[in-house]
Amino acid sequence: MSKRVLVVDDAAFMRMMIKDILTKNGYDVVGEAVDGTQAVDKYQELHPDLVTMDITMPEMDGIEALKRIRSIDPNAKVVMCSAMGQQAMVIDAIQAGARDFVVKPFQADRVLESIRKVLG
Template sequence: MATVLIVDDATFMRMTLKEIVEQNGHRVVGEAENGQDAITHYRILQPDLVLMDITMPVLNGLEAMHQIIEEDPSAKVIMCTALGQKKVVMQCIEAGAKDFVTKPFERHRILDAIERVLS
C-alpha cells in the first residue's frame, strides 16, 4: 500500500482521484489545492507518490514539482493535465515527472500509471 498526496485546485478532481486511489488499496495522506501547499504537504507527509495537476493558482504544478524533486530527487510525481498540452507534458517529463495522465481521467490509465511508477 502506497501513500499518496493529491494536488489539484478543483475539489471534484481531488475527490475523483481519491476515490480511485483508495479503491485500489492505496492511502491518500493529504490533499492540496495549489503548488505551494503541495510543497508544504510533501515536506510534512513524505508520501510515496504525488498526483499533481499542472494548471493551478499560486504556484503551478510544474514549478511545484521542480521544487519537490530538488529537495527529494527520489520523489515520484505523476502529472495530471488537460488534453492538448503536449508541450507542457514534455517539459514535465524532462523535469522529472515519472508519468502523466490526461483529463478527463480514465480510471485504468491512472491505475496503470500508479502501478508503473511504484514498481
C-alpha cells in the same frame, strides 16, 4: 503496507475523483493540496510514496511545484495530470522529473496503470 499518495489539484471534484479511484484500489491518500505552494509544504510534511500533480493551478503551477519537490527529494515520484492540449507542458514536466502523466478526464484504469508503473 499500502502506498501513501498526495493528491494535488485546484479542482475539488478532480481531487475527489482521484481519491476515489485510489482508495478503492488499496492506496492511502494521506493528503490533498489545492496549489503548488501547498503541494511542496505537504510533501515535506507527509513524505508520500507518490504525488499526483495537476499542471495548471493558481499560486504555483504543477511544473514549478514538481521542480521544488525534486530539489527537496531527487527520488520523488510524481505523476502529472493534464487536460488535453497541454502537450508542451507535459514535455516540460517530464524534463523536470515527472515519472508519468495522465490525461483528464481521468480513466480509472489509466490512473492505476500509471501509478503501478511508477511505484514499481
